Amino acid sequence: xxxxxxxxxxxxxxxxxxxxxxxxxxxxxxxxxxxxxxxxxxxxxxxxxxxxxxxxxxxxxxxxxxxxxxxxxxxxxxxxxxxxxxxxxxxxxxxxxxxxxxxxxxxxxxxxxxxxxxxxxxxxxxxxxxxxxxxxxxxxxxxxxxxxxxxxxxxxxxxxxxxxxxxxxxxxxxxxxxxxxxxxxxxxxxxxxxxxxxxxxxxxxxxxxxxxxxxxxxxxxxxxxxxxxxxxxxxxxxxxxxxxxxxxxxxxxxxxxxxxxxxxxxxxxxxxxxxxxxxxxxxxxxxxxxxxxxxxxxxxxxxxxxxxxxxxxxxxxxxxxxxxxxxxxxxxxxxxxxxxxxxxxxxxxxxxxxxxxxxxxxxxxxxxxxxxxxxxxxxxxxxxxxxxxxxxxxxxxxxxxxxxxxxxxxxxxxxxxxxxxxxxxxxxxxxxxxxxxxxxxxxxxxxxxx
Amino acid sequence: xxxxxxxxxxxxxxxxxxxxxxxxxxxxxxxxxxxxxxxxxxxxxxxxxxxxxxxxxxxxxxxxxxxxxxxxxxxxxxxxxxxxxxxxxxxxxxxxxxxxxxxxxxxxxxxxxxxxxxxxxxxxxxxxxxxxxxxxxxxxxxxxxxxxxxxxxxxxxxxxxxxxxxxxxxxxxxxxxxxxxxxxxxxxxxxxxxxxxxxxxxxxxxxxxxxxxxxxxxxxxxxxxxxxxxxxxxxxxxxxxxxxxxxxxxxxxxxxxxxxxxxxxxxxxxxxxxxxxxxxxxxxxxxxxxxxxxxxxxxxxxxxxxxxxxxxxxxxxxxxxxxxxxxxxxxxxxxxxxxxxxxxxxxxxxxxxxxxxxxxxxxxxxxxxxxxxxxxxxxxxxxxxxxxxxxxxxxxxxxxxxxxxxxxxxxxxxxxxxxxxxxxxxxxxxxxxxxxxxxxxxxxxxxxxxxxx
Numbered sequence: 067x068x069x070x071x072x073x074x075x076x077x078x079x080x081x082x083x084x085x086x087x088x089x090x091x092x093x094x095x096x097x098x099x100x101x102x103x104x105x106x107x108x109x110x111x112x113x114x115x116x117x118x119x120x121x122x123x124x125x126x127x128x129x130x131x132x133x134x135x136x137x138x139x140x141x142x143x144x145x146x147x148x149x150x151x152x153x154x155x156x157x158x159x160x161x162x163x164x165x166x167x168x169x170x171x172x173x174x175x176x177x178x179x180x181x182x183x184x185x186x187x188x189x190x191x192x193x194x195x196x197x198x199x200x201x202x203x204x205x206x207x208x209x210x211x212x213x214x215x216x217x218x219x220x221x222x223x224x225x226x227x228x229x230x231x232x233x234x235x236x237x238x239x240x241x242x243x244x245x246x247x248x249x250x251x252x253x254x255x256x257x258x259x260x261x262x263x264x265x266x267x268x269x270x271x272x273x274x275x276x277x278x279x280x281x282x283x284x285x286x287x288x289x290x291x292x293x294x295x296x297x298x299x300x301x302x303x304x305x306x307x308x309x310x311x312x313x314x315x316x317x318x319x320x321x322x323x324x325x326x327x328x329x330x331x332x333x334x335x336x337x338x339x340x341x342x343x344x345x346x347x348x349x350x351x352x353x354x355x356x357x358x359x360x361x362x363x364x365x366x367x368x369x370x371x372x373x374x375x376x377x378x379x380x381x382x383x384x385x386x387x388x389x390x391x392x393x394x395x396x397x398x399x400x401x402x403x404x405x406x407x408x409x410x411x412x413x414x415x416x417x418x419x420x421x422x423x424x425x426x427x428x429x430x431x432x433x434x435x436x437x438x439x440x441x442x443x444x445x446x447x448x449x450x451x452x453x454x455x456x457x458x459x460x461x462x463x464x465x466x467x468x469x470x471x472x473x474x475x476x477x478x479x480x481x482x483x484x485x486x487x488x489x490x491x492x493x494x495x496x497x498x499x500x501x502x503x504x505x506x507x508x509x510x511x512x513x514x515x516x
Numbered sequence: 517x518x519x520x521x522x523x524x525x526x527x528x529x530x531x532x533x534x535x536x537x538x539x540x541x542x543x544x545x546x547x548x549x550x551x552x553x554x555x556x557x558x559x560x561x562x563x564x565x566x567x568x569x570x571x572x573x574x575x576x577x578x579x580x581x582x583x584x585x586x587x588x589x590x591x592x593x594x595x596x597x598x599x600x601x602x603x604x605x606x607x608x609x610x611x612x613x614x615x616x617x618x619x620x621x622x623x624x625x626x627x628x629x630x631x632x633x634x635x636x637x638x639x640x641x642x643x644x645x646x647x648x649x650x651x652x653x654x655x656x657x658x659x660x661x662x663x664x665x666x667x668x669x670x671x672x673x674x675x676x677x678x679x680x681x682x683x684x685x686x687x688x689x690x691x692x693x694x695x696x697x698x699x700x701x702x703x704x705x706x707x708x709x710x711x712x713x714x715x716x717x718x719x720x721x722x723x724x725x726x727x728x729x730x731x732x733x734x735x736x737x738x739x740x741x742x743x744x745x746x747x748x749x750x751x752x753x754x755x756x757x758x759x760x761x762x763x764x765x766x767x768x769x770x771x772x773x774x775x776x777x778x779x780x781x782x783x784x785x786x787x788x789x790x791x792x793x794x795x796x797x798x799x800x801x802x803x804x805x806x807x808x809x810x811x812x813x814x815x816x817x818x819x820x821x822x823x824x825x826x827x828x829x830x831x832x833x834x835x836x837x838x839x840x841x842x843x844x845x846x847x848x849x850x851x852x853x854x855x856x857x858x859x860x861x862x863x864x865x866x867x868x869x870x871x872x873x874x875x876x877x878x879x880x881x882x883x884x885x886x887x888x889x890x891x892x893x894x895x896x897x898x899x900x901x902x903x904x905x906x907x908x909x910x911x912x913x914x915x916x917x918x919x920x921x922x923x924x925x926x927x928x929x930x931x932x933x934x935x936x937x938x939x940x941x942x943x944x945x946x947x948x949x950x951x952x953x954x955x956x957x958x959x960x961x962x963x964x965x966x967x968x969x
Contacts, residue, residue: 114963124750125720131784131810133720156720184722189749196945196966197710200717202750229780236772345792348824353802362772363803436770437796438824443769481773485761487730489773 106163107141109150113159120193122168123159124201126152128181130208138173162193170201178209233478235360241474242373247428247447248454248466249380250421256397256461257417259320263327266444266451267334268422272298272429273439274342276349287350291430298426299419306418311411338441346438349430369431381463393417397461453497459510468508570852573613576628578653583890586627586883588876589650591660596636601662603863605684607850608872609659610857619914622880623889630655637665644673651677656889657879659872664688671695679891682879684871689736693940699898701871701934703838703946707967708815709740711948712836716785716812717748725783726756727774727797730763734789737814754781771800779804787812795824808833820957830953839932840947840964842866846931874930877913878902881928884920903927903936935968944968
């Protein structure tokens with residue numbers, strides 16, 4: 067049967083078979099016993115089912131997932147049972163030539179000390195020709211001094227506090243990365259009153275540029291990061307010159323401007339998809355192990371530190387410097403600021419430049435920490451950025467920080483009690499509740515509302 | 517790739533990457549974008565090695581009578597996200613017709629081909645316009661399309677014209693029994709779930725976690741595997757089981773939370789059922805200390821990750837994909853047929869080429885059996901030539917035609933090795949192959965299992 071198909075496979079099978087044979091242990095019981103006349107059972111070192119044979123196979127592991135060697139397993143179908151011992155890898159396998167029901171049993175007395183069968187020692191197996199019928203016994207207890215599988219030992223802190231702390235650290239990380247993305251959104255709103263829906267696409271741009279420079283062109287990561295920030299900042303400058311300044315001069319209302327940003331958002335998404343495809347693009351090929359008190363990767367600590375420094379820096383810039391005071395003046399009353407000699411267009415362009423540069427940095431770090439960037443990553447983030455900014459208070463750097471941390475922590479902590487699918491819904495619910503009691507946001511100034 | 521690997525292995529790895537990308541693309545009913553066409557672009561140069569002579573297949577004349585001559589429509593993606601699958605399918609159809617015509621044609625006449633672009637799911641208007649054009653030029657039957665989404669888009673039109681549509685690649689479960697004129701021969705998702713679930717149990721896994729993205733493709737596969745795992749008596753699903761609402765949204769971009777929740781259940785195996793999100797899930801798992809060798813992938817993410825991950829990250833990971841991997845000989849023939857009929861370059865992926873060949877041959881045999889190339893007669897005779905009447909097994913058009921001429925019932929078994937149609941016009945049995953990662957490419961073929969419904 068199906069010789070043609072096997073012919074197709076043989077090219078692959080043939081090189082694979084010798085390798086399997088050489089690495090497999092000698093079968094301890096290879097005697098074939100004929101149960102009836104057609105249901106011949108053979109214990110085999112490995113079994114590759116063909117169209118005329120079926121395979122019954124399994125692997126014995128202890129509770130630590132280490133392989134159990136030398137246990138006796140017996141397969142029978144009415145006639146003489148055939149026994150075999152498990153290999154050094156804990157595997158056993160039988161090749162049978164008739165489909166149907168077989169009884170597999172485990173000899174408990176041959177198990178290493180300390181191991182007991184978790185769910186009986188007998189299984190009924192239905193063999194299908196050409197297919198693998200799996201057979202297994204869950205074993206309880208760990209063997210002493212037995213084989214250890216270097217690939218075993220899956221991890222995970224299962225204590226309640228461990229889980230809680232884990233989610234707190236994930237929440238802090240997400241919150242700080244969001245804050246970095248949110249601050250530009252907040253600044254642009256603060257100075258121009260515009261809700262920029264295309265802001266998250268600036269975040270995506272940072273990730274993609276990171277991919278281009280750090281991965282495709284092989285530029286060292288820190289240098290690539292600097293290039294990315296500069297290029298992203300330039301897109302902010304150019305954007306304001308080509309789009310937002312002319313639109314401001316024409317006196318477009320904020321609603322119309324917002325619709326323009328939505329158009330720009332969609333256009334940019336499809337341009338990214340066109341250039342980079344639908345897949346995820348990494349900005350680094352390295353993977354680090356989680357470490358430290360927060361149990362996150364070293365890169366994640368660095369990203370959090372950068373975020374904190376940048377946010378404080380922007381906050382101080384706004385409060386302490388001339389440029390910052392000018393920015394706040396423009397935010398509060400543009401005609402008055404203009405009348406008092408402030409170059410409003412220059413301030414706004416500066417804000418766009420800073421916002422786009424920080425968004426690029428946020429995208430780069432996001433892609434670094436979360437394993438890559440896709441054309442729609444920004445669009446997904448935007449749904450968290452707006453709530454973060456609204457929650458913290460539009461137009462303030464520290465507000466963006468506080469709002470982002472709340473959103474980050476709530477989304478991650480909620481999955482301790484709610485299903486993971488509701489994690490973002492819970493954050494948005496918090497947003498609504500806070501705004502009912504503090505419409506200006508946590509750190510927003512009351513005067514701006516109403 | 518490391519230097520120690522033999523050239524053959526390297527080619528196999530490249531080809532595997534291509535096949536996996538194919539499987540991935542063809543199984544997503546969306547089909548608007550191909551998440552990893554880039555891996556599919558890694559060309560297998562083995563195809564050009566041997567010289568195979570394949571003649572061009574005549575193009576159909578629109579005035580010719582489609583009931584006395586086999587006028588085969590080929591409705592294959594030449595543009596859009598699945599365009600990289602096109603060459604192998606075009607090659608499969610043309611190679612089959614070449615073999616058929618060398619054996620004397622169908623009903624004594626050379627069979628001809630009418631090729632149009634099926635495009636992609638998001639281009640529904642273009643797909644429908646193209647297939648209408650094809651139907652107006654009177655074809656006996658159509659092979660295609662590759663995407664489930666495009667199939668849904670054109671089915672009403674094809675049904676209206678009462679013409680057989682035979683897809684070599686659409687795997688969406690919802691297409692089962694959807695129309696009396698719709699046939700297909702790729703192995704369905706349920707076969708893959710059964711094969712991979714069995715592998716997981718046979719590997720001695722007892723606590724399995726599923727990281728599944730919330731999409732019918734993902735949850736169908738998960739459900740199938742979960743039932744195999746539960747039925748084993750030795751293993752259980754500790755995370756991501758059906759009804760636990762632990763699937764992640766397909767737009768999720770950070771997986772730290774999902775990974776820590778899954779690892780907190782102390783699994784000894786993790787099955788990742790996702791498309792390109794896998795690239796973000798892997799680093800999250802590795803960072804948290806998970807040994808990737810205890811993981812399992814599905815056809816949707818059985819890709820070559822060499823460009824994305826540190827060397828050796830995925831060694832030991834096992835994964836399943838539909839069908840058989842076309843042999844080097846078949847690849848060479850598919851490439852030659854594609855070029856002989858105007859193809860400009862080598863196909864970059866070979867997945868579903870064997871299925872396209874078999875689909876074309878089955879249609880020709882159905883016409884021979886019914887002594888008519890009218891679509892209605894082909895439809896009636898397709899199940900019989902696939903083996904539903906328990907006929908004699910034959911493996912080529914010429915051998916099968918000989919048996920038909922002798923008045924015997926036949927069962928055609930072609931390159932894809934699929935069994936007879938069931939009552940819903942899906943294949944009753946087919947092959948699933950299990951591969952293992954060496955480095956970051958699923959290059960080690962482990963086993964093929966035959967699954968049936």
